[in-house]
Amino acid sequence: MEPPGARAPRLLLLALLLGAHPGVQAAMQVSVAPLVEVMRGETVTLDCTPLGDYSQYQLKWFLADRSGTRHLLAEAQVQGSEVQARVHASRGRSPPYQLQGQGHLVLVEAQVKDERDYVCVVTAGAAGTAEATAKLQVFAKPETTDVSPNLGTLSVMDDSAQEIATCHSRNGNPAPQIKWYRNGQPLQVPMEVNSNSYMTSRTVREASGLQSLTSTLYLRVHKEDRDARFHCSAHYRLPRGQHGHLDSQAFGLTLHYPTEHVQFWVDSASTTEGWVREGDSVQLVCRGDGNPTPEFTFYRLQGQEEKTLSTNLHGNFTLEAVQRNQSGTYGCRALDYDAAEEAELSQTLGLRVAYLDPIELSSKEELTVTLGSSVTVTCSVQGRPAPALRWTKDAAPLADGPTLSLSSITFSSAGTYVCEAYTPTVPLLSRTRALKLLVEGVPELMPEKIQPQSGGSWREGDEVRLVCSARGYPEPKFIWSEKGESSTEPVPGGQGWVRSSLTLKLTSAMSQRGVFCEASNPHGSPPPAPLRPCCIV
Template structure:
């Protein structure tokens, strides 16, 4: 009986197994889902049954780090719910449709990075599950780089910089660069020390230190780092700023140069010499001259100042320092040449006396360290170039001060001057070249006569004046070879004035002949300007005389003015005091070369050429007496 039961049970089990083999469910899910921290994560679960299930339920599970699983959502044909008391209770939603289920996790967190299971159970129709791994990403902050502030000596593996990337997930990586070239760790040359810190929040902070064996060439090198980090679907990088490091290396060569002046050096200049080595930090420097190495010259801050240099300051100057590694002197050299120009030497010296018509050769030279150029000047006007000046056929115009200016064209400001005074001797000669002067002047006028003569020795001027005694000298001016005399002469008759210029070499005479002109009528200018005024005066006088005559006549007719023998006697007495009366005793007469308006008016008043009657004479005499 037992055997039969076992047989029956086996048959039942086989029948069930055969059924379940035929009934199955297919589930499809993504292996991974990548999401930024804070963004929603969506997990899709699609399924299909080989037979239509009579009953079906879908459950979502999450797997923890310890391997345990917890259900977070449940749904069947009649109900749908989110499990209470889980880490996802308030952050998930489930949406289902035919043969599909979507789990949405809102505001994904780093802790959400784990496996999620979708389990589908169709009972007799089959059951199964699939899983999806959620990956959460959060980029780190920008890299922070710091170079070592102190100097780094060459030849040693030393830390040169540090780089830090903070709060990134997953863990970021740091790569070092030297002038855009990635640095690969090399034994004894390059080493990278990395420190990774996992914070309680799950973020990573990565700090990387670069150890580098610097050389002198690294003094201008720029170091930088780049942080690479994962993001959904790829990898990104963030570069840091570049930093420069201070490299310490010994001085092996020294450069010495002249800073001031920029051009050639001349005597009197201030010279500045500067010294610079190729070491870092700059070592202390000392200066000396090659011919006196034991004498240290006073300097400051790698600078030597030489004030008001002379030609004796020419020579080789040295700047030196001590190489601490080899304990040997490192020296820089520079030759300083101070150019000079000695005072000009002029031949002949000082003053040279020449005779008129002679020739002279003058030279001007100055000793110099460079080629010179010479210019001759007289009265600030250039008269020649070159060291030699030729003066031919000397005249009094040749006399004067001659200057030579010697300069060095290649050195502005380097010049010297010399001079020679030329004196030309000879008999006097009138400076204006005129020996006879004829002139006409009005009698009674004072006239200035000028006589200016030149000669060497300086002449003496004497005057001999005939025709007038009224003269005097008003100007007597002398220079080295010239004398000027001015006399003022009153012309009263024809006058002859002789100016005699005399020196040891001879005499020169200048004659002034003055013809005296007698002036009877006023000059035409005076007539033209004064005629109007004279006419007005004459007319006014005539009117006054006419009025006065009318008054006297009126009084006479009225008997107010007695007129008889007494009156005639008065006239007789008047006439007796003079000779025969004439027109000039009564009438004012203006003479002129031409017949003018004044003469016409006067004739009209005097009645032309007719003789006056007795009554007219009486009236006029009485009028004159009244006046």
């Protein structure tokens, strides 16, 4: 028997002789893609091609399990253009494996459990045997990214990291990476537990082979986080080096933080430059920057003493129909036992109530003066802040100030004068007082017209309407020199004018002597005014 050690040199020598012989074929090689990537549910084809011109060879596909054991899946005998293919076992796969062409292994509807090493072995007679392995990787985009925030109240006074939220990414492959964000910016959170920030992760492989990932974020919260928006995002890989991500909905936190500052102000529709109008309802508003809202106490300073007005949680106190004697200093204090010693928990403000008393006139509200005379009337008012005064007539301004002075009074001076008191700093606060001025004297007479117009001539017996007007106080009475149907009425917008009309039938005598209109009152009468219908034919 030949010793075992003597055989190795002979085999090596045989290999060298074969390699040096020009008629011997080189060692066989096969071409297989070492890594094949596919999306879950797609069909994938594993190609195995001998490198060289072989008219006859045998091709086998094996599935290598995780222990390294190979399981024959399919084989093909190739002779020229003829191929005899056979699938040996699908090992429970549905749909089963397929062998197409000259030994292409086809997997329909790729699943995560198809992620294995597939070994192609080719034997070609004297050329020998060659094999190559294709690693199949199946990708699955996660279905959703959900977040479950902590719905409790987190205290900023806690000096350790607290649970913020848990993020769930379901049914992906490979397992995604979960990242956390604050106001759109990524958080650099370690996996190691510490007092400031960390996160924990757990991956579960589902029965389908897909992977679900859970990540829980822990942070030490601060007051600045009260308005922050957090979210998580699952970052996943895709074939050919592509990437994607799925974001959760954003969420906020409910924080407990002590009050540091208090704001106190007056909220009233009539507030102008710190004034409120007497009679209005005035709301005092107090707000703190702590959460939960502290209890607020409203008070009024009277001398050195505080008079408590109200204590409540909503931070509002209303003075109904505020009066001038309620002007003064008011305060608000927040009661927060968690606040720091240096916190500003109390504020005061000055409430100034603007008012106007009724206007007083230096004369009666109805004043009678003589035609041609002069008159001076003043108005006065008490108010705070100091009001301004002005006089108007028929909405037209006359004079600024308390004094109305009229000289050389005419009947046109008669009418209603208004003294207005107003406060420029409180536009909605004003008062008015009216003065009615009556001017007495001999009436002023004015003949007006003859109706209808005749183009210069009438016929005897024509009926005409004669009109004349007068003004004065007391109101004048009219007398006509002819008899007829007469009436008297005020002239609309006529500044004290009254109008008398006479309807009669014309005669030649009237045309010659005219018709006279006379107006009189207790002060006398002016010369009669003639109306002369001419040219009676």
